[in-house]
Amino acid sequence: MIKSYKLKRGLANGFIYLVLSVLGLIWISPLVYLVLHSFRDEGLATVSYLLPKTYSFKNYIDLFTDTATLNFPKWFMNTLIVAIFSCIISTLAVLMVSYSFSRLRFKARKPLINVGMILGMFPGFMTMIAIYYLLKAMNLTQTLLALVICYSAGAGLGYQISKGFFDTIPRALDEAATIDGATRNQIFWKIILPMSKPIVVYTVLTSFIGPWTDFILAKIIMGDNRDNYTVAIGLQTMVSLEFKAAYFKRFLAGSVIVAVPISILFLFMQRYYVEGVTAGGVKG
Amino acid sequence: MKYIEYMQLNPFQRFWYNFSTAMKAFPGKVKAFFVAIGTLIVNFFKGIGKGVAAYVSRFIKGDWATKLSYIIMGTGNFSKGQYIKGLLYFLLEIAYIAYMIFFGWGYMKKFPTLGTVEQGMQINPATGGYELMPGDYSMLILLYGVLTIVITAIFLVVYVVNTVSAYKIQQSVLAGEKPATFKEELKDLLDNRFHVTLLAFPTLTISVFTILPLVFMILIAFTNYNKAHLAPGKLFTWVGFETFSEIFAMTEGASKGATFIELTKWTLIWAVFATVLNYLFGMILALMINKKGIKFKALWRTLFVITVAVPQFVTLLLMNQMLQVDGAVNVLLMNLGLIDKGILFLNSTALIARITVIVVNCWIGIPYTILITSGILMNIPADLYESATIDGAGPVRSFFSITLPYMLFVTTPYLITNFIGNVNNFNVIYLLTTGGPSTENLYQAGYTDLLVTWLFKLTMNSQDYNLAAAVGILVFIVCATLSLITFNLTKSAKNEEEFS
Numbered sequence: 001m002i003k004s005y006k007l008k009r010g011l012a013n014g015f016i017y018l019v020l021s022v023l024g025l026i027w028i029s030p031l032v033y034l035v036l037h038s039f040r041d042e043g044l045a046t047v048s049y050l051l052p053k054t055y056s057f058k059n060y061i062d063l064f065t066d067t068a069t070l071n072f073p074k075w076f077m078n079t080l081i082v083a084i085f086s087c088i089i090s091t092l093a094v095l096m097v098s099y100s101f102s103r104l105r106f107k108a109r110k111p112l113i114n115v116g117m118i119l120g121m122f123p124g125f126m127t128m129i130a131i132y133y134l135l136k137a138m139n140l141t142q143t144l145l146a147l148v149i150c151y152s153a154g155a156g157l158g159y160q161i162s163k164g165f166f167d168t169i170p171r172a173l174d175e176a177a178t179i180d181g182a183t184r185n186q187i188f189w190k191i192i193l194p195m196s197k198p199i200v201v202y203t204v205l206t207s208f209i210g211p212w213t214d215f216i217l218a219k220i221i222m223g224d225n226r227d228n229y230t231v232a233i234g235l236q237t238m239v240s241l242e243f244k245a246a247y248f249k250r251f252l253a254g255s256v257i258v259a260v261p262i263s264i265l266f267l268f269m270q271r272y273y274v275e276g277v278t279a280g281g282v283k284g
Numbered sequence: 285m286k287y288i289e290y291m292q293l294n295p296f297q298r299f300w301y302n303f304s305t306a307m308k309a310f311p312g313k314v315k316a317f318f319v320a321i322g323t324l325i326v327n328f329f330k331g332i333g334k335g336v337a338a339y340v341s342r343f344i345k346g347d348w349a350t351k352l353s354y355i356i357m358g359t360g361n362f363s364k365g366q367y368i369k370g371l372l373y374f375l376l377e378i379a380y381i382a383y384m385i386f387f388g389w390g391y392m393k394k395f396p397t398l399g400t401v402e403q404g405m406q407i408n409p410a411t412g413g414y415e416l417m418p419g420d421y422s423m424l425i426l427l428y429g430v431l432t433i434v435i436t437a438i439f440l441v442v443y444v445v446n447t448v449s450a451y452k453i454q455q456s457v458l459a460g461e462k463p464a465t466f467k468e469e470l471k472d473l474l475d476n477r478f479h480v481t482l483l484a485f486p487t488l489t490i491s492v493f494t495i496l497p498l499v500f501m502i503l504i505a506f507t508n509y510n511k512a513h514l515a516p517g518k519l520f521t522w523v524g525f526e527t528f529s530e531i532f533a534m535t536e537g538a539s540k541g542a543t544f545i546e547l548t549k550w551t552l553i554w555a556v557f558a559t560v561l562n563y564l565f566g567m568i569l570a571l572m573i574n575k576k577g578i579k580f581k582a583l584w585r586t587l588f589v590i591t592v593a594v595p596q597f598v599t600l601l602l603m604n605q606m607l608q609v610d611g612a613v614n615v616l617l618m619n620l621g622l623i624d625k626g627i628l629f630l631n632s633t634a635l636i637a638r639i640t641v642i643v644v645n646c647w648i649g650i651p652y653t654i655l656i657t658s659g660i661l662m663n664i665p666a667d668l669y670e671s672a673t674i675d676g677a678g679p680v681r682s683f684f685s686i687t688l689p690y691m692l693f694v695t696t697p698y699l700i701t702n703f704i705g706n707v708n709n710f711n712v713i714y715l716l717t718t719g720g721p722s723t724e725n726l727y728q729a730g731y732t733d734l735l736v737t738w739l740f741k742l743t744m745n746s747q748d749y750n751l752a753a754a755v756g757i758l759v760f761i762v763c764a765t766l767s768l769i770t771f772n773l774t775k776s777a778k779n780e781e782e783f784s
Contacts, residue, residue, distance in 0.1 A: 033602075047615075
């Protein structure tokens with residue numbers, strides 16, 4: 001009896017190992033393909049076999065040195081600049097909004113929270129057309145400044161996750177500090193922020209990653225000004241009909257360069273990501 | 285029905301019972317929803333009424349300086365020694381009036397018609413020659429009109445705050461207190477009124493870059509701004525609900541109405557498949573990885589989760605390339621000898637393209653579900669499974685009787701947000717197929733276009749701005765209704781003070 005139970009469990013586990021291996025292979029193989037072929041030396045855009053025959057760093061070197069038509073290093077710097085500035089502004093905005101909604105009590109609090117919720121329900125890029133015209137009226141289209149403005153202007157609306165975090169810090173701390181004569185400003189900087197390192201890190205990382213992965217807004221704003229592209233639209237340009245034949249391998253190399261750091265950042269902060277997404281659900 | 289009676293029913297009777305009670309409760313819920321909206325509106329107007337009453341009573345009770353600050357802002361503060369604050373109010377009023385005279389009023393005046401003078405060849409009175417004269421630019425009139433309205437609204441708030449402030453300082457002087465100096469007021473902004481300091485900047489940027497564009501786009505839906513009325517060459521004007529009736533009008537051929545219905549159907553099919561398949565298979569995989577006795581859990585998890593970590597546009601562009609006729613997938617299938625000729629996955633027939641899109645979305649979405657549900661799955665009490673095994677339930681039976689009900693109970697809000705996310709899933713469709721395969725049967729859309737990608741194409745390719753805005757509003761109504769339901773389901777909004 002015990003033997004047959006063990007056998008049955010062994011069979012079940014064997015089956016699971018099989019399923020996981022097959023599916024794992026399916027899931028990981030496109031990424032393996034991406035990495036391997038980014039080192040492929042021979043052939044043009046595509047080859048009629050799966051594994052490359054010769055490997056070299058040529059695609060990576062070309063990507064950074066041959067910048068006459070498509071300037072990847074420039075795009076990379078553009079994205080870095082936009083990411084740094086919008087990261088600073090959005091992090092501040094998010095922390096400011098979530099702190100005041102979580103710790104401060106004032107008359108307009110509830111109405112403002114509701115307005116924020118309703119604004120979040122509109123399809124994001126419905127407003128993009130209007131934003132485009134607004135920027136055009138300000139003479140800012142096709143500039144990096146426009147991108148920074150767009151990424152950080154609405155950032156305050158993404159306050160929910162950090163508000164949830166601030167809510168869990170005991171209010172007794174605030175009260176004790178108030179009795180000791182601290183102002184709200186001091187409480188924010190000296191008590192709440194040092195206690196909220198995880199959520200600050202999370203906010204910084206998400207707002208830093210945003211510009212690297214956003215595609216559609218950058219495309220609308222930049223139009224055909226290739227000098228000011230970010231990596232996302234730049235890489236898409238590389239696989240457009242016009243460039244695909246010559247640039248496909250460099251596209252793969254560029255994708256690897258963008259994907260590796262962002263993947264590492266994500267793996268570090270996946271815990272917060274999960275907490276953020278499920279926060280509403282588990283409580284209900 | 286008592287619990288014991290319920291337990292005696294067979295599954296079909298139970299389902300019917302649950303279904304019918306849900307249906308019976310439905311009208312009540314709808315009624316409650318509208319009653320809630322009604323109360324909200326009533327309360328809003330009551331609030332305005334109260335505000336106006338307070339505004340008038342402050343004026344009656346106020347002294348001369350308070351009364352004067354109803355016309356010249358800041359006099360109340362100035363007369364009681366708050367010079368800087370009073371001066372700031374006054375300067376603000378001057379600035380607003382200057383803005384209206386030199387800029388805002390000119391656009392507000394034309395706002396009701398959106399311009400009357402069309403650009404065209406006319407005799408230029410200055411030079412006397414026959415030249416192309418600029419006309420009214422309807423788009424800018426609308427944009428700056430909305431901007432002026434927003435600025436006026438902000439100014440009105442400041443104005444009312446000014447009257448309140450004037451009255452308050454009058455009261456405190458009467459009570460024998462010393463009015464706060466400007467320095468003290470600034471200090472207060474870092475303490476008791478810290479929320480004003482914190483929220484001022486985000487509110488400003490959100491007003492200009494979210495609310496203003498949103499109002500603008502909503503208004504566009506009620507105009508005839510399309511390729512026949514392109515500004516600045518032509519004028520466009522208000523047409524009321526004409527654009528909406530255009531969407532629902534059924535005419536022969538590739539009409540907008542037919543396209544709207546076709547795309548709505550596909551958007552819903554897509555959202556249901558994308559949500560349900562990802563949810564079910566993701567959960568099953570998460571269960572497999574976390575099963576007792578399975579080794580290398582971290583390895584399996586990372587194997588799947590790494591696809592979430594890679595930026596979506598990279599994986600989507602890569603998938604798009606791999607699914608081309610000479611792409612890696614076809615190469616693999618040919619090397620295996622399964623096919624002789626490459627398959628056109630993305631641009632042959634509607635069915636193949638749609639299936640491909642859903643399958644690729646599974647590849648992208650299932651790891652998300654694994655990531656999200658793993659933790660919750662671990663929280664299901666183990667004794668439930670143990671007693672089920674003792675009662676003779678197999679793994680399939682346990683899944684459908686324990687795991688699924690439990691998970692559905694806990695993750696319904698996540699499911700609904702996920703569903704809304706899929707309705708708005710621009711990236712997957714646009715980067716994978718660009719909406720194709722294209723067709724003559726649909727107006728400016730392909731077979732895999734969702735409503736949101738259609739919206740994008742309508743603005744970018746065919747300049748049907750009004751149509752796009754109307755579609756956006758319809759999508760919003762659907763999403764907002766679903767979000768409201770979700771919000772009512774999650775109690776997190778109600779017990780936010782739980783920890784404090």
